[in-house]
Amino acid sequence: MTISKLLAPGTRHAIPLVLFLLVGFAAPLLAVIGFSFVPARSFSLWQNWGLGNYIEIFNSTSYLSFLWSLGLAAITVLVLAVICYPIAYGLARVFGKYSTLVTLLFTIPLFVSENVRLYGWVLFFIKNGVLLGTLKSWFGIEPESWLFTNGIIVWGMVYVYLPFMLFPMTLGVSMVPDQTRDAAFDLGATRWQVFKEVELPLSMPGIMIGFLLSFVLAVGAIAEAKVLGGQQIIPISHDIEIAFTYAQNWPLGAALSVLLMLVVGTLVLLVLRRFDLDAILGRR
Amino acid sequence: MDGLTPRWRTSLIWSWTAAMVVFMYLPGLCLLLASMTSSRYFIFPINKWGFAWWEKTFASLEIHQLFRTSLLIAFCVTVIAVTIALFGALAFARYDWKGRSIYQKIVLLPIFFPQSVLGLSLLLWFNALGLTMSWQTAVFAHLVWIVPVCTLVISIQVYSFDPALEEAAFDLGATKWQVFKEVTLPVLFPGIFSGALFAFLLSWGNFPLSLYTTGADTTIPEFLYAKMVAGYTPGVPVLGTVSTVGAATLLLCGYAIILLVRRRRAASEHSET
Numbered sequence: 001m002t003i004s005k006l007l008a009p010g011t012r013h014a015i016p017l018v019l020f021l022l023v024g025f026a027a028p029l030l031a032v033i034g035f036s037f038v039p040a041r042s043f044s045l046w047q048n049w050g051l052g053n054y055i056e057i058f059n060s061t062s063y064l065s066f067l068w069s070l071g072l073a074a075i076t077v078l079v080l081a082v083i084c085y086p087i088a089y090g091l092a093r094v095f096g097k098y099s100t101l102v103t104l105l106f107t108i109p110l111f112v113s114e115n116v117r118l119y120g121w122v123l124f125f126i127k128n129g130v131l132l133g134t135l136k137s138w139f140g141i142e143p144e145s146w147l148f149t150n151g152i153i154v155w156g157m158v159y160v161y162l163p164f165m166l167f168p169m170t171l172g173v174s175m176v177p178d179q180t181r182d183a184a185f186d187l188g189a190t191r192w193q194v195f196k197e198v199e200l201p202l203s204m205p206g207i208m209i210g211f212l213l214s215f216v217l218a219v220g221a222i223a224e225a226k227v228l229g230g231q232q233i234i235p236i237s238h239d240i241e242i243a244f245t246y247a248q249n250w251p252l253g254a255a256l257s258v259l260l261m262l263v264v265g266t267l268v269l270l271v272l273r274r275f276d277l278d279a280i281l282g283r284r
Numbered sequence: 285m286d287g288l289t290p291r292w293r294t295s296l297i298w299s300w301t302a303a304m305v306v307f308m309y310l311p312g313l314c315l316l317l318a319s320m321t322s323s324r325y326f327i328f329p330i331n332k333w334g335f336a337w338w339e340k341t342f343a344s345l346e347i348h349q350l351f352r353t354s355l356l357i358a359f360c361v362t363v364i365a366v367t368i369a370l371f372g373a374l375a376f377a378r379y380d381w382k383g384r385s386i387y388q389k390i391v392l393l394p395i396f397f398p399q400s401v402l403g404l405s406l407l408l409w410f411n412a413l414g415l416t417m418s419w420q421t422a423v424f425a426h427l428v429w430i431v432p433v434c435t436l437v438i439s440i441q442v443y444s445f446d447p448a449l450e451e452a453a454f455d456l457g458a459t460k461w462q463v464f465k466e467v468t469l470p471v472l473f474p475g476i477f478s479g480a481l482f483a484f485l486l487s488w489g490n491f492p493l494s495l496y497t498t499g500a501d502t503t504i505p506e507f508l509y510a511k512m513v514a515g516y517t518p519g520v521p522v523l524g525t526v527s528t529v530g531a532a533t534l535l536l537c538g539y540a541i542i543l544l545v546r547r548r549r550a551a552s553e554h555s556e557t
Binding site: 008009010011012013014015016017018020021024025027028029031032035043045083086087089090094095100102104105106107108109110111112113114115116117118119120121123124126128129130132133134137159162212213216217219220221222223227237240241244250253254257260261264265268269272273277278281 | 294296297298300301304305307308309310311312313314315317318326327328329367368369371372374375376377378379380381382383384385387388389390391392393394395396397398399400401402404405406407408409411412424427428431432435436439440443485486488489490491492504505508509512520521523524527528531532535536539
């Protein structure tokens with residue numbers, strides 16, 4: 001009773017979740033940051049701290065992995081923007097009562113493990129697989145398999161992260177009021193002008209969140225390059241995993257994770273700071 | 285339907301969306317095809333159709349154990365996640381309070397975080413605490429990612445919740461617990477239910493967090509990954525198909541239940557007035 005008098009109801013309801021995230025999210029991140037300063041190849045936190053791991057990273061070729069991850073993520077986001085806008089527009093304005101069903105259709109694959117779905121693509125693209133086997137038996141042509149190339153990695157990433165671009169984008173597009181659009185048309189604007197001057201700016205919050213979410217997730221992607229790319233490209237998450245597993249060098253992996261976290265964290269905070277979440281998620 | 289959009293554009297949007305739906309389900313279809321062969325390796329077009337691998341997979345004791353582990357983890361995650369997330373969502377969307385805007389951003393942060401790195405961080409943390417990895421640590425790891433997702437899902441329902449309903453119940457002399465049980469919970473039910481569905485399915489399909497935190501226990505996605513890397517059998521597409529169809533069935537049934545509840549509620553309101 002004393003607690004409920006001391007704290008506002010909102011604060012009180014937030015306590016369990018905040019406590020949980022302190023133990024389950026903040027503490028592990030602190031542990032990683034701590035580990036990134038201990039000497040290489042040690043497994044305990046209480047040692048002489050130093051910058052050795054970071055110096056090792058800056059003298060190595062890890063920056064290549066960073067560049068691959070950032071570049072692939074950027075391409076993925078651009079492709080997704082083009083693919084998703086018409087669907088988001090449809091969900092918000094055209095599909096009417098069918099839009100729940102369409103949303104559901106795009107949601108279902110999210111619940112199947114990424115690896116399993118990417119493996120489906122392996123079966124599709126592999127030599128004697130669904131695509132090449134069909135081409136061979138119907139048309140007698142045998143093109144090279146597309147597996148293990150850079151293009152297929154982007155393909156896989158576009159496939160996996162599509163819903164993460166689509167749903168925020170749909171929220172954004174549905175934020176454009178009909179009256180504003182109608183008014184612009186009444187004042188003689190062309191279709192393209194309405195898109196550029198009214199629809200795009202007004203749906204920007206949702207679109208930006210979609211960009212952010214799919215970019216951040218794509219930067220941390222690992223399964224696409226492993227399963228479809230045949231490990232020709234090593235993205236940064238894979239580098240981190242190698243440091244933790246095969247190389248048994250936890251401090252190095254921790255230092256790489258800290259750098260990745262810095263990139264991701266800065267981006268997220270920069271973008272989220274600009275938006276009012278209540279407006280996007282539909283508070284009256 | 286939207287009067288401003290000309291017919292040709294409407295049909296273009298429909299066909300593009302349909303093409304993308306096919307794109308989303310093509311891998312699933314390939315898995316299904318690959319599971320229906322009687323030979324050891326996958327060669328398309330299939331010349332020996334059969335369900336031998338389905339029988340083999342369902343009869344395997346190892347697979348039964350995997351199912352039990354995955355179910356146990358997903359069940360615990362669902363119960364705990366929904367409990368924490370319900371209160372989290374009320375703080376997220378229902379009440380105005382001082383730290384709310386920062387709180388909302390902190391809640392979103394784990395969702396935006398690369399899961400493989402999150403899994404490794406948790407491994408380091410559990411290790412520093414001296415814990416042995418098992419299905420319990422995996423439950424905790426899943427929760428770190430799933431509780432925020434679940435909070436977000438329930439919040440969307442809370443946004444459309446009218447606080448005047450609670451106040452009216454208080455005015456009529458209801459206790460705090462009665463208001464929570466008789467007003468807040470039933471009104472928020474669709475959100476809570478979808479939150480629970482999300483929690484269960486996301487935990488069931490999770491790989492990156494399980495990989496580092498399950499220790500000696502193995503979940504289905506982990507098993508499938510191990511088999512994909514080394515030792516492919518058509519059992520892999522069988523399990524893959526089962527999980528895809530399972531997720532789809534669960535979601536569609538869930539959606540039907542929500543529709544049914546809404547319809548019944550609308551009908552009872554109608555009969556009372």
